Amino acid sequence: MIRLENLEKTFIVDGRSVPALRGISLDVPAGEVFGIIGRSGAGKSTLIRMLNLLERPDSGRIVIDGQDVTSLSETALRGMRQQVGMVFQHFNLLSSRTVAENVRLPLELIRSGSRAEQNARVDELLELVGLAAHRDKYPSQLSGGQKQRVGIARALANRPKLLLCDEATSALDPQTTQSILDLIADINKQLKLTVVLITHEMGVIRRIADRVAVIDGGRIVEIGPVAEVFLHPQQSATQSMVAELSHADELEDSGLLDSASGAVWRLTFVGATTHEPILFDTAHRYGLSFSLLQGTVSRLKDLPYGQLVVEWQGETDKLAAAREGLAARNVVVEVLR
Numbered sequence: 001m002i003r004l005e006n007l008e009k010t011f012i013v014d015g016r017s018v019p020a021l022r023g024i025s026l027d028v029p030a031g032e033v034f035g036i037i038g039r040s041g042a043g044k045s046t047l048i049r050m051l052n053l054l055e056r057p058d059s060g061r062i063v064i065d066g067q068d069v070t071s072l073s074e075t076a077l078r079g080m081r082q083q084v085g086m087v088f089q090h091f092n093l094l095s096s097r098t099v100a101e102n103v104r105l106p107l108e109l110i111r112s113g114s115r116a117e118q119n120a121r122v123d124e125l126l127e128l129v130g131l132a133a134h135r136d137k138y139p140s141q142l143s144g145g146q147k148q149r150v151g152i153a154r155a156l157a158n159r160p161k162l163l164l165c166d167e168a169t170s171a172l173d174p175q176t177t178q179s180i181l182d183l184i185a186d187i188n189k190q191l192k193l194t195v196v197l198i199t200h201e202m203g204v205i206r207r208i209a210d211r212v213a214v215i216d217g218g219r220i221v222e223i224g225p226v227a228e229v230f231l232h233p234q235q236s237a238t239q240s241m242v243a244e245l246s247h248a249d250e251l252e253d254s255g256l257l258d259s260a261s262g263a264v265w266r267l268t269f270v271g272a273t274t275h276e277p278i279l280f281d282t283a284h285r286y287g288l289s290f291s292l293l294q295g296t297v298s299r300l301k302d303l304p305y306g307q308l309v310v311e312w313q314g315e316t317d318k319l320a321a322a323r324e325g326l327a328a329r330n331v332v333v334e335v336l337r
């Protein structure tokens with residue numbers, strides 16, 4: 001659905017050049033939820049704005065659904081933009097229009113169908129996002145989560161192939177964030193829509209994305225399936241973002257590592273292994289005892305995973321055998337002490 005080849009973008013501010021993107025290349029297959037994460041100023045918004053050419057690259061190619069959009073005429077570009085819906089952090093609703101009128105706006109702009117057909121489409125969309133009862137309210141009468149539902153309905157009005165979300169949940173509380181992410185995930189499945197979302201929160205990526213690119217200083221520093229990038233981050237930019245979620249910093253601060261007298265390992269496992277009694281089995285089979293210093297058992301989208309920091313007491317050769325035994329059960333073992 002998307003192919004980016006070597007995108008470069010530099011802004012000139014007061015005669016000084018500010019590089020925003022430095023050679024970004026990536027592919028997103030149709031139907032995927034693709035996440036882009038990075039710190040403030042990393043280049044995320046610049047990148048997502050290129051996907052509907054709100055921003056033009058200095059060089060490089062942008063191919064959407066087989067079409068090189070960098071070479072399109074203005075008229076052709078307008079047609080292309082109808083295929084791309086966009087959801088914004090601050091909703092960008094028109095305050096003087098009702099919910100239904102906001103959702104109808106993109107249909108009016110391209111004069112799509114009769115008024116009755118437009119209204120039928122609006123009702124269908126409001127049903128989809130769970131706002132049917134609010135169709136005649138004004139934005140000021142809605143909560144943040146409801147406003148974002150209007151934003152999503154509006155983005156879907158022209159039946160786009162691609163949905164872009166720029167920090168769509170950053171202005172929302174955690175519970176509302178979850179409900180909006182659930183809605184986006186539903187839409188992705190139901191409508192088989194490709195979704196690109198940018199965020200600075202690893203928690204958003206963990207819940208909804210299939211693959212993720214980490215951008216830092218205008219470059220992709222890491223890219224891959226969420227489970228791989230999240231559980232085994234290679235770059236320091238990624239490690240620090242993951243640490244916020246996995247509480248790795250807390251383990252450092254707790255002093256538990258320094259006061260450990262045994263071997264300390266971080267065990268990481270995904271899928272069915274999450275339901276196996278691996279700690280008990282290992283202790284039992286190799287004659288070891290253990291204590292748990294820290295642990296997370298959760299899900300990455302639909303994939304269960306666990307990450308446990310365990311202190312083991314026992315003989316050296318037994319520990320070595322246990323390590324091999326765990327590896328044989330697809331548990332990744334990192335020796336921390």
Ligand SMILES: Nc1ncnc2c1ncn2[C@@H]1O[C@H](COP(=O)(O)OP(=O)(O)OP(=O)(O)O)[C@@H](O)[C@H]1O
Nearest residue numbers: 011013018020039040041042043044045046047200
């Ligand atoms: N229109 C512009 N004019 C000048 N500089 C810009 C413009 N847009 C972005 N930049 C600069 O390009 C860099 C990347 O900005 P961008 O908005 O893409 O970052 P971001 O990752 O979205 O950050 P945030 O998380 O804060 O939204 C920054 O250094 C920014 O100052």
Ligand SMILES: [Mg+2]
Nearest residue numbers: 044045046167
């Ligand atoms: Mg931004």
